[in-house]
Amino acid sequence: MNNNLKEQVLRMSGVNPLKCMRCGKCSATCPSYDEMEYHPHQIVYMVEKGEIEKLMASPSIYKCLSCFACVERCPRDVEPAKLVEAIRLAVIRQQGQNHLKAKDIPDLIEADPDLPQQALVTAFRKYTK
Amino acid sequence: MVYHYYPGCTLKTKAKDLDRYGRKSMEALGITLTELENWQCCGGAFTMAKDEIATKLSSVRALADSRDGVLVTLCSACHNVIKQTNYAMANDAEFAMKANNYSKFDVPYNGETKVMHYLEVLRDVVGFDNLAKAVKNPLKGKKIAAYYGCLLLRPSKALQMDNPENPKILEDFIRAIGAEPVLYPYRNECCGGYMATEDQSVAAKKSGQVMDSAAEMGADMIITACPLCLYNLTKNAPGHQIPVYYFTELLAEALGVKD
Numbered sequence: 001m002n003n004n005l006k007e008q009v010l011r012m013s014g015v016n017p018l019k020c021m022r023c024g025k026c027s028a029t030c031p032s033y034d035e036m037e038y039h040p041h042q043i044v045y046m047v048e049k050g051e052i053e054k055l056m057a058s059p060s061i062y063k064c065l066s067c068f069a070c071v072e073r074c075p076r077d078v079e080p081a082k083l084v085e086a087i088r089l090a091v092i093r094q095q096g097q098n099h100l101k102a103k104d105i106p107d108l109i110e111a112d113p114d115l116p117q118q119a120l121v122t123a124f125r126k127y128t129k
Numbered sequence: 130m131v132y133h134y135y136p137g138c139t140l141k142t143k144a145k146d147l148d149r150y151g152r153k154s155m156e157a158l159g160i161t162l163t164e165l166e167n168w169q170c171c172g173g174a175f176t177m178a179k180d181e182i183a184t185k186l187s188s189v190r191a192l193a194d195s196r197d198g199v200l201v202t203l204c205s206a207c208h209n210v211i212k213q214t215n216y217a218m219a220n221d222a223e224f225a226m227k228a229n230n231y232s233k234f235d236v237p238y239n240g241e242t243k244v245m246h247y248l249e250v251l252r253d254v255v256g257f258d259n260l261a262k263a264v265k266n267p268l269k270g271k272k273i274a275a276y277y278g279c280l281l282l283r284p285s286k287a288l289q290m291d292n293p294e295n296p297k298i299l300e301d302f303i304r305a306i307g308a309e310p311v312l313y314p315y316r317n318e319c320c321g322g323y324m325a326t327e328d329q330s331v332a333a334k335k336s337g338q339v340m341d342s343a344a345e346m347g348a349d350m351i352i353t354a355c356p357l358c359l360y361n362l363t364k365n366a367p368g369h370q371i372p373v374y375y376f377t378e379l380l381a382e383a384l385g386v387k388d
């Protein structure tokens with residue numbers, strides 16, 4: 001358990017995981033549930049336990065669609081997506097850890113010229129520092 | 130009242146129809162949208178981390194430049210990013226202080242500008258009753274499914290657009306242009322968004338669910354305000370035949386200004 005990292009994630013996200021009552025509603029409504037190794041309600045609990053490094057190494061943090069469903073529908077206003085975002089930023093802010101690289105963009109456009117700018121811009125914002 | 134308009138990058142490129150029909154229709158309804166000078170791309174997604182400042186500055190500038198009027202957005206994503214940024218400027222004192230320290234506006238900006246999505250202008254300024262009266266070619270007999278997706282409604286705390294779980298602004302719009310709205314369960318669920326760049330199969334699965342849901346309820350067509358929704362629903366949901374349009378295109382058609 002790394003207290004520094006936990007502190008950092010809590011500060012960046014502004015989330016208090018202790019508010020969570022583990023009802024699982026966030027995971028039930030998450031459109032990326034099937035794609036995730038750790039699901040939103042588990043992520044909240046893992047942050048509480050300080051298991052940040054485990055989450056930083058998990059592909060789950062790149063599966064969140066930023067759809068805000070868990071933010072809207074959590075009965076305790078925990079806002080799990082903010083934790084996912086903070087953990088992903090803790091990874092990609094490190095040197096050389098960008099998930100999407102500028103050199104990957106031409107291939108994406110070539111694969112589908114109809115891909116709207118919005119998709120690329122958003123992916124870049126989410127995956128790259 | 131000045132209606133400053135923030136078109137966003139995609140409306141200048143892949144989604145020109147959303148923009149063009151939007152401006153024409155508003156003009157026909159007596160409101161001129163004045164494009165902001167020097168607007169910069171909002172980034173497509175609001176970065177939720179409180180210590181992220183730079184990624185939000187383009188929105189802060191657009192907001193500060195619109196203080197003498199209303200800031201109108203049309204793309205769902207721009208609307209989401211700019212409204213969430215405005216909410217943070219008004220409610221997160223530390224973020225507002227940092228953004229202001231960086232920006233050095235003549236007068237500090239603290240979330241005073243009112244941001245309205247184009248649909249909110251139709252509802253709250255024009256009025257759907259007046260819109261119905263201005264319609265020249267009602268879209269009679271058309272069964273239209275409104276697709277809200279996620280970015281138009283959530284998080285409702287910051288966006289304050291409509292009831293996030295039982296919205297009606299698009300359905301009221303559909304009625305105003307003379308058509309019949311079709312309700313379906315997936316109208317405010319995600320299409321897969323930018324996951325199209327990471328894992329296309331996820332976007333295909335999510336978009337397919339939306340299309341199936343609308344088809345099951347008997348929709349002839351789907352309307353959206355989001356270029357990425359339109360892309361995902363048309364390109365990433367193969368085998369689904371319901372056409373998807375920008376709502377502004379149907380609006381222009383109904384008002385008789387579509388060329």
Ligand code: SF4
Pocket residue numbers: 019020021022023024025026027040041044073074075076077078079080
């Ligand atoms: S919905 Fe909220 S309270 Fe329920 S498990 Fe998720 S974070 Fe916890």
Ligand code: SF4
Pocket residue numbers: 026029030031032033040063064065066067068069070071080081084
């Ligand atoms: S914001 Fe992310 S974690 Fe939350 S429901 Fe949407 S995809 Fe799942």
Ligand code: SF4
Pocket residue numbers: 117118121122136137138139140169170171172173174204205206207208
């Ligand atoms: S949402 Fe998009 S389209 Fe709208 S400006 Fe922002 S990134 Fe560009």
Ligand code: SF4
Pocket residue numbers: 065067205277278279280281318319320321322323355357358
């Ligand atoms: S529905 Fe899809 S593109 Fe549209 S707002 Fe949600 S993720 Fe974005």
